[in-house]
Amino acid sequence: MRDDYLQSALKVIDDPNILVNVISRRVKQLRRGNRPLVESLEKLSAEDTALREVAEGKITYQLATPEELARLR
Secondary structure (H helix, E strand, C coil), X not given: CCHHHHHHHHHHCCCHHHHHHHHHHHHHHHHCCCCCCCXXXXXXXXXXXHHHHHHCCCCCXXXXXXXXXXXXX
C-alpha cells in the first residue's frame, strides 16, 4: 500500500477506523470484479485503487443515524 495514497485518503476521511472500513469494503468489490472508478497508467493493487478512489472523491460514506441503528435491534 502506497503511503502517499494513504495520506491523501486520510485528508478526505480523517477517521482511520472509518477509512479502513470503507477501503476494506471497496477492495472486496474490486476483487469480485467491479470496475475501478479511477484510471491509472500503472498496475495498482486493489488497496491502492480504493485509496485513490477515496482521495479523488469517487467514494463517500454515510454514518447510520441513531434511528436507523435502533431499527436494526
